Amino acid sequence: MITINKASRHGIQALSRKLWKLLEEKNGQVHQDNVAKFGIPEEYVRKAFSEEALLEAVASGKSTFYLALENRCKILGFAQTVQKDAEMAELDRIVVFPEHIRQGIGTLLLNKVIRDEKRKGIKNIVVNAGKEETHAKRFYEKNGFKPAKEAVAEAPWSKIALVTYQLQL
Secondary structure, three states: OEEEEEOOHHHHHHHHHHHHHHHHOOOOHHHHHHOHHHOOOHHHHHHHOOHHHHHHHHHOOOEEEEEEEEOOOEEEEEEEEEEOOOOEEEEEEEEEOHHHOOOOHHHHHHHHHHHHHHHOOOOEEEEEEEOOOHHHHHHHHHOOOEEEEEEEEEOOOOEEEEEEEEEEO
């Protein structure tokens, strides 16, 4: 049985360990889709997905992690939201691990995020997708997000063409 829960401290620690393991596999799909494709430096990735960084994001009070769990223990994927202001939240990332793609897990995660954000009084959710990420763009459009703008983001390591999507709640 698959459940979607807000991550506890223990859940975030387990997520960090799983991410590190998957990202260390340089030829693995997670590394290729989330690091190699964008030319992100290894040290940045290690820091961004460290247990300390994830726990710090939650401690800030603005970030929430959701875990897709099988039988309450196996992590299948996750989502992270960041509250921007009283009416807007950003879906910072939604990741379904490769062996669980196309099983509806991304939709389950997104639906939980939307329900929780509505409950908090959020009026808009925004999310960025790479301009060339057709699968991600199709996913957001299928779930009611509308393209709001296109821009080039200046990351410290490269420029990334992005499409910002918005969902009005």
